[in-house]
Amino acid sequence: MKTSTAASSNTETRDRLLEAGGEVFAERGYRNATVREICARARANVAAVNYHFGDKERLYEAVLRFADRCSLEKYPLDLGLRRDATPEDRLRAFVRSFLLRIFDEGQPAWHGKLMSREMIEPTAALDRIVDEVIRPRFEQLQSIVRDLAPPGRLSAEQVRTCASSIVGQCLHYHHAQAVIARLQPRLEYRPKEIERLAEHVTAFSLGGIERLARGGRR
Amino acid sequence: MKTSTAASSNTETRDRLLEAGGEVFAERGYRNATVREICARARANVAAVNYHFGDKERLYEAVLRFADRCSLEKYPLDLGLRRDATPEDRLRAFVRSFLLRIFDEGQPAWHGKLMSREMIEPTAALDRIVDEVIRPRFEQLQSIVRDLAPPGRLSAEQVRTCASSIVGQCLHYHHAQAVIARLQPRLEYRPKEIERLAEHVTAFSLGGIERLARGGRR
DNA sequence: TCCCGATTCAAACGCTTGTTTGACACGAGA
DNA sequence: TCTCGTGTCAAACAAGCGTTTGAATCGGGA
Numbered sequence: 001m002k003t004s005t006a007a008s009s010n011t012e013t014r015d016r017l018l019e020a021g022g023e024v025f026a027e028r029g030y031r032n033a034t035v036r037e038i039c040a041r042a043r044a045n046v047a048a049v050n051y052h053f054g055d056k057e058r059l060y061e062a063v064l065r066f067a068d069r070c071s072l073e074k075y076p077l078d079l080g081l082r083r084d085a086t087p088e089d090r091l092r093a094f095v096r097s098f099l100l101r102i103f104d105e106g107q108p109a110w111h112g113k114l115m116s117r118e119m120i121e122p123t124a125a126l127d128r129i130v131d132e133v134i135r136p137r138f139e140q141l142q143s144i145v146r147d148l149a150p151p152g153r154l155s156a157e158q159v160r161t162c163a164s165s166i167v168g169q170c171l172h173y174h175h176a177q178a179v180i181a182r183l184q185p186r187l188e189y190r191p192k193e194i195e196r197l198a199e200h201v202t203a204f205s206l207g208g209i210e211r212l213a214r215g216g217r218r
Numbered sequence: 219m220k221t222s223t224a225a226s227s228n229t230e231t232r233d234r235l236l237e238a239g240g241e242v243f244a245e246r247g248y249r250n251a252t253v254r255e256i257c258a259r260a261r262a263n264v265a266a267v268n269y270h271f272g273d274k275e276r277l278y279e280a281v282l283r284f285a286d287r288c289s290l291e292k293y294p295l296d297l298g299l300r301r302d303a304t305p306e307d308r309l310r311a312f313v314r315s316f317l318l319r320i321f322d323e324g325q326p327a328w329h330g331k332l333m334s335r336e337m338i339e340p341t342a343a344l345d346r347i348v349d350e351v352i353r354p355r356f357e358q359l360q361s362i363v364r365d366l367a368p369p370g371r372l373s374a375e376q377v378r379t380c381a382s383s384i385v386g387q388c389l390h391y392h393h394a395q396a397v398i399a400r401l402q403p404r405l406e407y408r409p410k411e412i413e414r415l416a417e418h419v420t421a422f423s424l425g426g427i428e429r430l431a432r433g434g435r436r
Numbered sequence: 437t438c439c440c441g442a443t444t445c446a447a448a449c450g451c452t453t454g455t456t457t458g459a460c461a462c463g464a465g466a
Numbered sequence: 467t468c469t470c471g472t473g474t475c476a477a478a479c480a481a482g483c484g485t486t487t488g489a490a491t492c493g494g495g496a
Contacts, residue, residue: 120393130400172386175338207429208422
């Protein structure tokens, strides 16, 4: 029966597997995550994944969809801005939201980490993720970039590479954490540092777009 | 005996293992690379790695050192510039060299790929790599950034984050290849495209530094 | 009370991994 | 010619992986 009974300790096993799966997949990536560790964290038997989801891959897909739902609630696509926000504010909000999602340690902390994992170590789920999650956000960023330059000053390719440059900067701080920590010890990613980072990436990118819109070499 | 004999088919097994190891480690990362595939590509027995290097990890270390040596020959630290090159030219040369190393398909094509792997999926070798390879290049980039702004206009932290932004942009095009290919089909990384990419990253970053050096928000 | 479907569990399966083993081949030095 | 060190090889090993199995457990409806 689906109704919660005394047999299941509070939350259903299925839900605990989704939660534990999110954690472990985000930490280790799909391939290096083990079903055994996920089940251990969910306080479930090794066979639980296969019983509830079929196999490891379909658990992963379920985790991704679950993460999407949670994340869209917490970080809506409109970034919580008013319709008449300036392009500059929209860029700032985009970058802030991006960084917060990646470094989030809160409830479903792992959505951003799962996405950034998937970008560098793709699985069979990548096609769907690109279509449903990444492309919409990327289009949104491109439209912000377009609005930041006088009309017609940036080619379609320039808009695209600018957007890539912005995304690349944000992801770098997460991917290369191990290296950055060694290059600059005693750096922590507390909320305050993330705000400074967001401010830096925003300003740096505004400068980059500005210069490209100015055209030519100098 | 070390002297080449009729028994070894042309190049020594040890050398072929280094070469094959470089390829496979660069393609799959340390963990997902298998000794069996490396040995197969090197046309050697499965036991060859353990005989010549002790274990997989020490083969990896040997591959890294080997790659370092090859790479330093092809891409010298001075970037082949004259002493009186402008900071702008030095940045352009740095970015170009960085991208070429990552996308290189030539002889020891895998040095850049190995480094970029190590940054996002560190192994026990990371500490040494940061000290001997990454930190020197990063200091070099920071000094370029400093020279691009009027003296005293950028804080030490700003110089550091600018350098990170530049590195992040370059690495992104490599790490996120799978996603970028889906966002923009029929994109190839031929030498010509890499030059355009280098020009973009350079210009974008010059704009970013410029704006930050100008100070304040706008 | 009995039975049934849903769920959990320990144990095992088949596979891949890195590593070890012992036999074998071969050129050089005595 | 015999011996020895170096290198190669097929085969096996132990450990870890995802998955399967068949029995045990439990509540609710007949």
